[in-house]
Amino acid sequence: MQRRDFIKLTGVGAGGLMLPMSGFAVSAEQLLDKPMDVAYKKKLADIALNAAKAKGASYADARIGRYLNQFVTTQEKRVDNIVNTESAGIGIRVIANGTWGFASTSNMTPDSIAKTAEKAVAVALANAKFQTVPVQLAPVTGVGEVSWKTPIKKNALAIPIKDKVDLLLSVNDAAMAHGANYITSILFLVNEQKYFASTDGSYIDQDVHRLWAPFFATAVGKSGFKQRTGLGNPVGMGFEYLDGKEEDKIRISGANVGYKNSYDMLEDAKAAGKQLQAKLKAKSVEPGKYDLVLDPAHLMLTIHESVGHPLELDRVLGYEANFAGTSFATLDKWRSGKFNYGSDIVNLFADKTQAHSLGNVGYDDEGVKTKAWDLVKDGTLVNYQAIRDQVHMIDQKESHGCCYAQSWRDVQFQRMPNVSLKPNEKDLSADDIIKDVENGIYIAGRGSFSIDQQRYNFQFGGQLFFEIKDGKITEQIEDVAYQSNTQQFWNSCTALAGKSDYRLGGSFFDGKGQPSQVSAVSHGCPTTRFNNINVINTARKV
Structure with a gap:
């Protein structure tokens, strides 16, 4: 995993949106590949911690990460882009001579990890020449081997691409049928598979999921143009957030103004079209x-x-x-x-x-x-x-x-x-x-x-x-x-x-x-x- 590609999507929605995406392109299926075995993560982390201590670090931590992203973008009746990225590697942070040092690598061999830990210590020792006050860490008691997962019901990365595209295009159709002239709709899906280990005695495996489904709709009239973005929220949930339960809809004076624990993107798009027409006529x-x-x-x-x-x-x-x-x-x-x-x-x-x-x-x-x-x-x-x-x-x-x-x-x-x-x-x-x-x-x-x-x-x-x-x-x-x-x-x-x-x-x-x-x-x-x-x-x- 040597490539480091930053893909930026710009020009979506009001004023444009710039999204930093780190990693290299993979297929949608590869996003579902089985994570690295936890026992092997611990073995690699221990190599990093031991190498850092051997070079004089008083503290060290290692973060082994696999970061997965899927972004689907559509405009009106077309699909603009489908991007799947994966990035994996290890970051090693140390304190040596009272100073922080950090180094990272995507080469996950034991030898490369040990050399990266040694580099982190070398960085700390070089920085120490300019450090006037030593780093003072609040104590943390090691928790041993533990794990944590975002409590999702539907893994968004496992939902077929066709279903996601169909959803977004139906959202676009609904908004335009009810008053919008232009619309961009997007799905942002993130999965962070993170393993943390430290010389304090912690080995923590976490599986974090996030989802966001925004749209940006525009209507044009005699008074100019008006814009309305989607009212769904970015969440730490799975695809179940897009189920759109009736009890989660928020209305004030009959107008759709938001959602609580789930999101009906299609209904919000219809409301957006109507509200855009009202915006064009509003005082x-x-x-x-x-x-x-x-x-x-x-x-x-x-x-x-x-x-x-x-x-x-x-x-x-x-x-x-x-x-x-x-x-x-x-x-x-x-x-x-x-x-x-x-x-x-x-x-x-x-x-x-x-x-x-x-x-x-x-x-x-x-x-x-x-x-x-x-x-x-x-x-x-x-x-x-x-x-x-x-x-x-x-x-x-x-x-x-x-x-x-x-x-x-x-x-x-x-x-x-x-x-x-x-x-x-x-x-x-x-x-x-x-x-x-x-x-x-x-x-x-x-x-x-x-x-x-x-x-x-x-x-x-x-x-x-x-x-x-x-x-x-x-x-x-x-x-x-x-x-x-x-x-x-x-x-x-x-x-x-x-x-x-x-x-x-x-x-x-x-x-x-x-x-x-x-x-x-x-x-x-x-x-x-x-x-x-x-x-x-x-x-x-x-």
């Missing part, structure tokens, strides 16, 4: 102050940008600034114990154990068992996201378990876990949140966004906008975006729906780092109200 929003009622499929992105990224400890410390900068939520604010991140009903938490979420794994890429922890409690900033070599910087002794690498060839580093907003303890519905709104806007689906280099001042758009008058949704409107800053926005939060309305959205390709890596992360929340938010008209020239 443009009047700028001003409004109470906003935000659907979970929309609010997830606001959470991602205004909570998830600014509470990554490396951004807080200024060690990370790629992809929109550092963070306003500096250590002095946290150490005060009084920093008001939001209103007292705002409780934001991190959790890599949430079922069906993109970030759901049993152990992170440092062998730390995953868990949940509070970030903002009753409106107050209480914690960050940190990994083994970071937590001592915030006076903690246990990693949060949120370390990840996009492949075996990339070094693992701190990545965002699932970051979510707790629902109301009272099981209120979305209608309960809307009924007290005199002059407001209901927003569903994620749209464009902009946020500053400290993750503070921002602007967000959406997919669907509905006017709220005297506690009722009246008509569809257009050209809506809201502006605020993180602290002001979360302090304007006045009402939350309950647990039956709680839903997960997510980002399938979240970028971070330099060189950049992508990861997948979910964000859960209920329908939520924010009062007196500034709304602008995106169609009007300033």
Whole structure:
């Protein structure tokens, strides 16, 4: 496995979509090849660990990975592309002379692995000349030999290609029959077969599955063109997510606005066609102050940008600034114990154990068992996201378990876990949140966004906008975006729906780092109200 091909698909959907795909082309059948025997993985990992220790490493870990991807793309009545990729190899990370070193190889022979481990130590020793403070790792107790699997019912990679193409083309037909002029529909399927071993005594075998089925529909009229993306969520599930159970459909005022634990892509496409025609005729929003009622499929992105990224400890410390900068939520604010991140009903938490979420794994890429922890409690900033070599910087002794690498060839580093907003303890519905709104806007689906280099001042758009008058949704409107800053926005939060309305959205390709890596992360929340938010008209020239 010597080739390293990066295939990028561009120009799909609104504004274009760029997807990093690492590996080499294989057949769909090869994606179902039997994984490497676990006992043999352990043998190869021990070769790496022993070789690293023999060269002076005080700590070492090895990640043996097989990363499988299948992407199916269609436009209108044609199939654009079917891509199957496989990438396999081993990444070895060490500490020597108090400094990190890393090396990787796709040549999985014992001799090659031993030499790669020796190279990782050599890298650490070379880096040590410039290291002023030695790496300080939070302790982790080895768990021995364990395994974890995403609890899927249908392996998406095992579904015949014909069935997937038929689904996407039927989605395209449905959208165009109901009002769309153009549509691109896609299936993204990922399987990470990962084996982690460390000198702490852990040997962890994990089988992780993710799925995303987006579409991008466009309608053209006298007023120009309008776009609507699919309202399904990327998930840590199998093909069963596309079963589209009736009880999982979310409707507000008769309009299809989202889904919960399964997705009817065909029905969403029909709704998209109708809503696109309504968009072409909808009145443009009047700028001003409004109470906003935000659907979970929309609010997830606001959470991602205004909570998830600014509470990554490396951004807080200024060690990370790629992809929109550092963070306003500096250590002095946290150490005060009084920093008001939001209103007292705002409780934001991190959790890599949430079922069906993109970030759901049993152990992170440092062998730390995953868990949940509070970030903002009753409106107050209480914690960050940190990994083994970071937590001592915030006076903690246990990693949060949120370390990840996009492949075996990339070094693992701190990545965002699932970051979510707790629902109301009272099981209120979305209608309960809307009924007290005199002059407001209901927003569903994620749209464009902009946020500053400290993750503070921002602007967000959406997919669907509905006017709220005297506690009722009246008509569809257009050209809506809201502006605020993180602290002001979360302090304007006045009402939350309950647990039956709680839903997960997510980002399938979240970028971070330099060189950049992508990861997948979910964000859960209920329908939520924010009062007196500034709304602008995106169609009007300033």
